[in-house]
Amino acid sequence: MIHRMSVLAMIAAGILLASVGLAQNVIENPAKPLAANADRKAELKEVLRITDEGGQFYFKYPYQIRVSPNESIFVVEQEQLLQFDKGGAYVRNYFKKGQGPGEVQFVGGFIPTEQGLLVQGMPGKLIFFDPKGAFVKETALRGPLPSSRLVALQDGLFYFVATESPFKDMKGSEPTVISIPQYLLTWKEGQEQLEKRGEFGLESYALRAIGGGGGIMSLSAFLVAPVGSGRMVLSHTQDYLLKIFDPGSGSVMKSFRRPYERVRYEPPKNPQGGMMIDGKQVSWPTRKYVSDVVNLCVVGSRIWVVTSTQDKDQNPLVDVYDFDGRYLDRFYLARPPGAKRLGLGPGNAVIQGRNIYLIERDEEEGSAIVKYEIIDPGAPVR
Numbered sequence: 001m002i003h004r005m006s007v008l009a010m011i012a013a014g015i016l017l018a019s020v021g022l023a024q025n026v027i028e029n030p031a032k033p034l035a036a037n038a039d040r041k042a043e044l045k046e047v048l049r050i051t052d053e054g055g056q057f058y059f060k061y062p063y064q065i066r067v068s069p070n071e072s073i074f075v076v077e078q079e080q081l082l083q084f085d086k087g088g089a090y091v092r093n094y095f096k097k098g099q100g101p102g103e104v105q106f107v108g109g110f111i112p113t114e115q116g117l118l119v120q121g122m123p124g125k126l127i128f129f130d131p132k133g134a135f136v137k138e139t140a141l142r143g144p145l146p147s148s149r150l151v152a153l154q155d156g157l158f159y160f161v162a163t164e165s166p167f168k169d170m171k172g173s174e175p176t177v178i179s180i181p182q183y184l185l186t187w188k189e190g191q192e193q194l195e196k197r198g199e200f201g202l203e204s205y206a207l208r209a210i211g212g213g214g215g216i217m218s219l220s221a222f223l224v225a226p227v228g229s230g231r232m233v234l235s236h237t238q239d240y241l242l243k244i245f246d247p248g249s250g251s252v253m254k255s256f257r258r259p260y261e262r263v264r265y266e267p268p269k270n271p272q273g274g275m276m277i278d279g280k281q282v283s284w285p286t287r288k289y290v291s292d293v294v295n296l297c298v299v300g301s302r303i304w305v306v307t308s309t310q311d312k313d314q315n316p317l318v319d320v321y322d323f324d325g326r327y328l329d330r331f332y333l334a335r336p337p338g339a340k341r342l343g344l345g346p347g348n349a350v351i352q353g354r355n356i357y358l359i360e361r362d363e364e365e366g367s368a369i370v371k372y373e374i375i376d377p378g379a380p381v382r
Contacts, residue, residue, distance in 0.1 A: 027256035029327035033320070038329055040376075041315065044336045044356065048088045048371035056090045057082050059367035062359050064347045068112030073357060075369055076107050081119065083133070084369070092133050094119060102127055102135035109150030109160075118158075120150040126158070141187065143194030148185055154226040159247070160185040160194055161222065166206055167214045175207040175282050182222050182236065186247055197247040200236050205285045207277045215275035217284060220291040221346055225298045227323050233296055233303050240292035242305065244325070256325030262289040263308040295344050297351045302328070304351065306344045316344055336372065 032038065050073070052059040057080060064076040071086035081094040094117065096103045104121030111118045116136070117129040124141040141148070148162035162183045170178070179201040185194040202222045208214040220238040227233045227244065231253065234243045240260040244253045265287045274283040294316070295306040302320050309317040311332050320329035333356075335342045343349070343358065350357045354374050361367050 025254045027254060027325040029256060029258035029325070031259040033258075033327045033329045035320075035329035038331065041332045041334045042318075043334050043375040044372035045375055046336060046370060047355065047373050050084055050088045050369040052366070054090065057093060059369075061361075062367055062369070064107075064110070065350050065357055065359055065369065066110065066112055067350050067352050067357055068117075069114050071352070072112060073369060073371070074110065074112050074117070075359070076110070079106075081107050081110060083117075088369075088371075094129065094133065099123070101138060102129075108148070111150065111153050113153065118150070118153065120160075122147070124148070126150070139189070141194065142192065143185060143187075144196060145183060145185075148183075148194060151224055152226050152232070154228075155230060156188055157230070157247075158187045159224070159226075159232070160187065161224065163202075165213070166204075166216070167208045167212065170206065170208040170214070173208070173210075175205055175285070177219070177285065178204060178206050180204050180206070180216070184224065184232070184245070184247060197250050198245060200234070202236055203238060207275070207282055210278050215277045215282065217275060217282075219285075219287070221293065221295065223293065223296045223346060225296050225303075227298055227303065228301075231323075233298065233323075235293045235296055235305075238289070238291045240307075242293070242296075242303070242321070242325070244323070254325055256321065256327075258319070258327050260292055260307070261309070262292060263310075264288065265290050295346055295349065297349070299351050299353075306349075314341065316342060333374075 060078055062075045062077045066074045073084040075082050079095055079097060083091040083094065085091055095107065097105065106122050108120035108122045110120065116131050119127045121127055125138050126141055127138040128136040130136050145162040145164060148160040150158060151161055152159040162185060164181055166178055166180050182200045182202050183196055184198040186197050187194045200222065203219045205217045205219060206214060220236060223235045224232050230248060232245045232247065234245050241255060241257050243255045246253050267286065268284060274281065290308045292308055293305055294308055297304040302322060305319040307317045307319060315332040315334050318331055318333055319327065321327055333342065348359045356372050356374055358370050359367060360370050
């Protein structure tokens with residue numbers, strides 16, 4: 001039995017770095033960015049809050065959020081793919097369980113566009129809906145791996161990530177740290193099957209079950225975002241290193257980083273967390289540091305890197321780069337008043353323009369989708 005959140009961590013938080021064609025061109029940025037007013041605080045002003053109090057839908061554990069070009073908000077829940085308009089009003093639920101046209105067993109990934117909504121249904125197919133939510137068509141997805149997840153669409157090219165099971169080659173009954181291959185695949189309409197473009201290693205903590213299969217807890221996030229001109233910015237290691245990857249050539253064009261003071265790992269307060277395998281509770285492994293990069297977001301022509309660094313008030317530090325890997329700016333994103341934490345991990349946060357959309361969870365109040373305006377996130381570059 002694999003713990004549900006371990007699977008989500010492996011699939012949703014796992015996304016990429018190449019072992020194919022590694023670039024030798026590493027840009028070593030200075031410790032301080034170019035912006036003269038770096039290290040300031042950017043405030044968050046609440047604009048919109050969506051809860052399930054109306055009864056038209058429910059929030060138990062929403063885990064994927066995206067925003068369309070017209071600012072409609074989409075979120076995945078258990079057997080729900082919900083759409084809200086830019087004012088937060090409920091529009092519809094796209095999820096229809098089954099195997100017929102427009103139906104899915106569960107949602108693998110989805111992307112809202114100006115032309116409507118694209119939904120990857122499992123088993124493998126891609127479903128097209130128009131802007132009014134009507135089913136248009138679907139096409140089967142075939143590929144070299146048994147499963148994949150839709151993560152991006154750029155210039156008519158669909159990007160997927162996939163992994164192979166590591167358990168067939170594992171031996172022993174104790175958990176161990178291994179590097180699990182992750183793959184970036186592409187597909188476009190008219191193509192017979194998905195094509196592998198790059199292979200990347202994701203360091204993970206894994207335990208093989210007696211009867212086959214097992215459980216995995218990723219030690220770093222596998223992150224990818226389009227940066228224009230058919231390229232992707234990637235992060236997959238525990239240490240601070242970003243890469244610009246060209247799927248066309250299957251190579252890393254450049255790597256970049258800056259000196260980073262790593263954050264020490266603190267064991268969880270609940271030692272029972274982790275995964276349950278063959279009746280055995282497996283907790284997170286003890287390690288010296290947490291992963292340096294929490295998330296990647298492309299905001300206009302800038303790459304925002306959410307780091308593991310926080311100030312004394314637990315406000316996360318965000319680094320800002322241009323697409324050439326120059327370290328331009330950094331600022332702390334201030335927690336809103338009353339918010340217990342600011343969860344900016346993969347699938348939990350979307351930044352669009354001057355706004356950030358978050359899935360907020362509270363043990364007492366439940367989950368909510370919240371839109372904040374980012375007050376003064378930018379800085380002049382010398």
